Amino acid sequence: MFDEPLAPFTWLRVGGPAEVIFMPADEADLADFLKGLDPAVSVLPLGVGSNTLVRDGGLDGVIIRLGKPFAAIEPLDGARISAGAACLDAQVARAAAKAGIAGLEFYAGIPGTIGGAVTMNAGCYGAETRDILIEAHGYDRSGNPVTFTDPAAFTYRHGWGAEDGVIVTRVLFQGKPDDPAAVEARMAEITARREQTQPIREKTGGSTFKNPPGHSSWKLIDEAGWRGKLFGGAKFSDLHANFLINTGDATAADLEGLGEAVRSDVKARTGVDLRWEIKRVGKP
Ligand SMILES: Cc1cc2nc3c(=O)[nH]c(=O)nc-3n(C[C@H](O)[C@H](O)[C@H](O)COP(=O)(O)OP(=O)(O)OC[C@H]3O[C@@H](n4cnc5c(N)ncnc54)[C@H](O)[C@@H]3O)c2cc1C
Structure with a gap:
């Protein structure tokens, strides 16, 4: 195209x-x-x-x-599960639950793909991708196959992928054997908690900024008075003040402009540097 x-x-x-x-x-x-x-x-x-x-x-x-072609999911012996990078995290969580594999429940609440999850070391409620990853496979910019086997090197919202010049294609996860009904019950809890605390039906990008050490980004944004304040067609969510929202007719410039305005205001008020978690790409 x-x-x-x-x-x-x-x-x-x-x-x-x-x-x-x-x-x-x-x-x-x-x-x-x-x-x-x-x-x-x-x-x-x-x-x-x-x-x-x-x-x-x-x-x-x-x-x-x-x-x-990159969305196959295969539960394997030893409570392992293989997933293509195009699978949605929630599909992998459901397949793991059905196979009696625990540990991937947190993926029920993250709306991205497995490729995005490995790149971002996606996680929530105390669990993250590095806890369950055994290895990831992909191709480098020259078309050579590459394998990654060191998830302990992942950091907060930073894993292995695009920024390493790699296209992730497939991933192997390690879970723990458990009763499928118990795993499903934990997934349902996560989904219900999300519905109440995040604007998951809005046009949003999830958490806009990483939490600075010792701080919550939503709190810094809220205390600076930016929750719900319109900036062109953009605002920070009334429900979760770190979620940037396109209210309908926002441009990318509105959304990024609001984010930058908040960053400098928070910096001026508190000295804390908010760093973007959302990846901003392309030309203004
Ligand atoms: C409502 C909502 C709630 C969210 N909640 C959470 C949460 O609780 N925890 C959390 O961690 N995140 C959360 N997010 C953010 C987001 O869902 C995750 O970061 C997710 O992992 C991104 O996956 P994606 O496929 O959408 O990636 P994209 O946005 O498409 O891409 C993100 C990055 O990954 C790279 N990438 C994507 N696929 C590949 C690939 N195959 N190979 C190499 N690089 C690749 C891209 O180049 C880009 O740099 C939330 C987002 C929303 C909208």
């Missing part, structure tokens, strides 16, 4: 077009494509865009989107 608007591919529903979107048919197709691509062309893998803000000017280069 050429010159394709990217807004429909992200949760925030903003942003200009991608020069090219490539959807590989399988791993060999992905490897061949990368091998044949001019090294000067930039490549960005995109999951379901639940953590990505595409700027209004769009993106030069190639967006790689993994589809169905």
Whole structure:
């Protein structure tokens, strides 16, 4: 696809077009494509865009989107589970529960793909991707297969993926054997808790800023008076003050502009530096 608007591919529903979107048919197709691509062309893998803000000017280069051929889920012996990078986290959580594998319940509440989860070391309620990851496989920018086996190196909302020049294709997780009904009950609790505390039906990007050491970003935003305050078509959620919302007609510039305004205000008031968790990509 050429010159394709990217807004429909992200949760925030903003942003200009991608020069090219490539959807590989399988791993060999992905490897061949990368091998044949001019090294000067930039490549960005995109999951379901639940953590990505595409700027209004769009993106030069190639967006790689993994589809169905990368969405297989296979429970394995020893409470392990293999999942393609295009699987939704919640699908993997459900498959694990059905197979009597505990430990992946937290994925029930994260609306991204497995590729995005490994890249972001996604997590919630005290669990994160590095706790369950055994290894991840992918391809580098030159089309060579690469494997990652050191999840202990993951840090808060930072794992292995796009920023390492890698397109993650498949992942192996380690859980613990448990009763499927008990796992499902814990997943239901997580889902219910999310419904009450997060604006999950809005056009949002999840947590906008990482929590600075010793602080909660939502609290800093709230105390500075930014909760619910409109900035063009953008605002921070009334329900969760660290969730940036497109109220309907926001541009990427509104959303990023609001984020930057909040960052400088919080810095001036408290001296604390808020750092973006949402990935901002493309041209203004
Ligand atoms: C309502 C809501 C609630 C959320 N709650 C949480 C939460 O509790 N905890 C949490 O951690 N996050 C949360 N998020 C943020 C987001 O869901 C996670 O960061 C998720 O892991 C992103 O996955 P994605 O597929 O949407 O990634 P994208 O937004 O598409 O991409 C994110 C990054 O991953 C890279 N990437 C994506 N796929 C690949 C791949 N195959 N190979 C290499 N790089 C790749 C992209 O290049 C980009 O840098 C929430 C978001 C929303 C909208």
